[in-house]
Amino acid sequence: MQLNEYPKAIADLQxxxxxIDQQLRSARESVAFCLNNIDRAIAFDQILKNDxxxxxxxTELMESDADYIKASNELKRLEDxxxxxxxxxxxxxxxFSLLKLERREAIASMELQAAA
Structure with missing residues (x-):
């Protein structure tokens, strides 16, 4: 890659x-939505007596809820x-920084040779 191509490559990667950040926000919202549904189901379950x-x-619902598992896996994939x-x-x-330094060094060497 040429030195002048780096700014465009950096912008493309940004x-x-x-x-990816937008997808991450969406995935986090999906996980939170699933967890809210699980917590809501637990809150209204009168069989459960203590914390x-x-x-x-x-934990049981998180391990068995297909939507939560899918959203959680997608979140992990996007984070990776x-x-x-x-x-x-x-x-x-x-x-890019290294190439710029090498270019400056080459220019300085040429200027030094021209001055001598």
Whole structure:
């Protein structure tokens, strides 16, 4: 990749990260919605007498609720993807900075040779 192509590549990756962030917000809302439904079901279950029974029932419902499992897995996938994109972004920025420094060094060397 040429030095002048890096700003566009960085902007494209930032746009991709923005889209992932939007999907992450949606996935978090889905997980929260599922958890609210589970908590609502527990709140109205008169068979449950104490907090330990409620916690056990909550865990049981979380493990068996297909919507919650799907939303939770999607959230984890998006979080992993976001992490990978962050690594790619940092590598791209570092490479760009390194190339700029190398270019400056080459210019300084040429100026030094011209002055001598």
């Amino acid at each position: 746009t991709e990260i923005l889209h 330990s029974q409620r916690k056990a029932k909550r 993807l976001r992490g990978e994109l962050d690594i790619d972004m940092q590598l791209l920025r570092n490479t």
